[in-house]
Amino acid sequence: MVPDPGSASTVVRTSVGLQKAAERDPEKLHLTPENVAALGAALPRAEDTTADPDSPTGRSKRRAGRKGKHRPRRVRKAKERSNRAVWSVIPAGHRPARHIVRWLRSIQELAEFQLARKDLKANIWRFANAVAQCPGFDPASMTIMPIWQRLQERFGFPSKSISNYFRRLRDWGVLAVVATGRTAKFTPKSSGRTENEAAIYVLLEKAEDQGVEKSSVPVPTRAVNNPPHARAGESSNPQMDAASPQPSLKRAAQRREVNHQLHNRTEPLWDPNATTDATTKRERRETERLASLELQFRSFPLQRISTAHVAAICRPFFRAGWTIKDILHAIDWRPNTDAKYHHDGAHGVGNTGAWLKFRLGKWVRHDGGLYRSPSQKREAERSQRAAETRAAAERRERALAERSSYTPPTVPWRERVTRIRQAQLADKQPVGQAISL
Template sequence: MSVGRQVTAEGDPKRLLLTPENVSALGSGLSDAAEPTPHDSPAAPKRRPGRKGKHRPRRVRKAKERSNRAVWSVIPAGHKPARHIIRWLRSIQELAEFQLARKDLKANIWRFANAVAQCPGFDPASMTIMPIWQRLQERFGFPAKSISNYFRRLRDWGVLAVVATGRTAEFTPKSSGRTDNEAAIYVLLEKVDEEGVEKSSVPVPTRAVNNPPHARAGEDSKPQIDAASPHASLKRAAQRREVNHQLLNRTERFWDPNATTNTGTKRERREAERLASLELQFRSFPLQRISTPHVAAICRPFFRAGWTIKDILHAIDWRPNTDARYHHDGANGVENTGAWLKYRLGKWVRPEGAFYRSPSQKRAAEETQRAAQRRAAQARRERELAERIHYVAPAVGWRERVALLQAAQGS
């Protein structure tokens, strides 16, 4: 290039001499190079073909795929890298989605999570792991489609995040010099504790009391720890969280309180019973302490007998066939809410096993009786009207009939 020859020095070709002639020549050369070239020119760069309307994210470089910047850029809000792989497995067990899943799906997800935890390529510094699909298929027997579905579920549940996507050797840049396939990199996540206190299912000591020396010579003076009662099962806790979430986000009633659930197929009846139990928990505060399946299991015989939500609410507060109301509710002093609900509803079961009529059934029977009485009265009135219309007056008047009757009696 002529510009380069003018601006370089004779002794050092890399040195630039800032003379007025060289500066003007350099400016003209840059202006010529900045002019746009036509699209049909051979100097125009060629665009890399790709899919229209879709953007494929670029994979993180191999040297930076486990860096803090790459890891924290994919972590969603409210989450952080798990402190330990065991804590990560326990966090999966505490998820409401995991606890409320089907029994077979729950077992498969748990087996898959343990298989992922055993995969090589784990980095404890960044809490990233590199599971290889071929290893999961050969050693643990997971089909490829199941692996894809399980990874998707774990990402949707917020326990995994993709740091670097997998890539085959065909799409590896030639400049990297690598010809092997690259596995995906995942980071293990757990939710951030808002209160900043570590929570676990182990009983937490509430206080420690040190006995003063020589206070009781015959007893040991070691610290006595008063431990709190153990937490309920993880499934119960997950169910209560799910119930509270649905009740707080309730915009309309889950089920009509005056409607029964005996409609449709067996699956539809089960779903109707679940929604009715959820609406029952919304209307009765003490029932929010237990799970919706627990409430549905206790109330299911009454739902099958044609009871409604309002009938069960009435049976909880009132004794059968009387106007006597219970003196207390289950808001205070009740430890086992399920047993309390079963006891209250059990009063409405006869000794032979049949159910008393619910208030709605009584009202329906009374309305049926009143409707039958109205129909009978209407039929009686129509019959009397028809008799009046078809009545034929006798040819002889009443005076003549009375005279003939007296004459017959006198003779």
């Protein structure tokens, strides 16, 4: 059997023989193609480094094969605040905050923050201010290094709450992780560091639209008195030339949330002719929310307030059997009359919730009950007409039954009248008295 020249045993024997020959007489070692191939095959190849646990290739393959997951490597300490590391984690439509105060204000303008529960808003706002006061802030890269131990000891946040608040801020797009935290146990020995490394975050804000035209004329914020006799035909009372006040952040967030849900509406969220009857409290709340959202879709002024606000005002009417079309009718028409309001809520209404409550309040009686809705009136009229039709049919059937059961008399009427008259004369009754037939 001829040995394979490419086998491992043949290569080893060839290389060992060449080394011994070189030791005895170096001049006898000729660089022939066979000798060069044998020496090259004896050298360790790149594929064989997987057996070495200290080789980088072996470590990367071992990490990649660990349950199919690959954890990203932490940014080096010297480059964790560089522009390349920071901008590589910034999502589209965002940029590093220009100032830490602007970053705090951007959190208040978020729809998720404004529509959150009251206690959650207070906790998130306190946590954001605590993060802003942490050491390790770099204004050049707008990165910060919050330490969990400081947040726990100084501000009293539990570790689980800190994790939840960081996750929520990342989901809202106001924070991004540049470098993850790492304990000293997992720090590479080649770095020479034995201390723990805190996580590095970058403060984010939404990128502004550059196409917005801005005026350079300052807006006065104080009252302006007209000089005397400047305009004889006008009064010289103080006039406010300041711009109209901006709506609150919560109202703007509510409007964005409502518009987002209404723009994604592909079909009616609730039947406008159906009531919101439900068996359980959870189902009733959900049906009232969907009915209120559909009501906002059909009435443009109601889109200025939240769906929960509309549901709270319309809840007594929903539970009294009113439909969406009934509430739309009550908003535009006065009760028990054909009089329609001269204006709607699209213009000149500052508090939409109070306007809606006032319009629907006209349909509440003095005893606290509600007037019948238009659909309930139509249903009552339909039931009344059906009852009248049924009563008329019963009367006709009764009349037909009486006619069918009537038996005509056998004695002619002339003979009966003659007998009655004779009986009256026999009793000495006046002849002109009415005769009962």
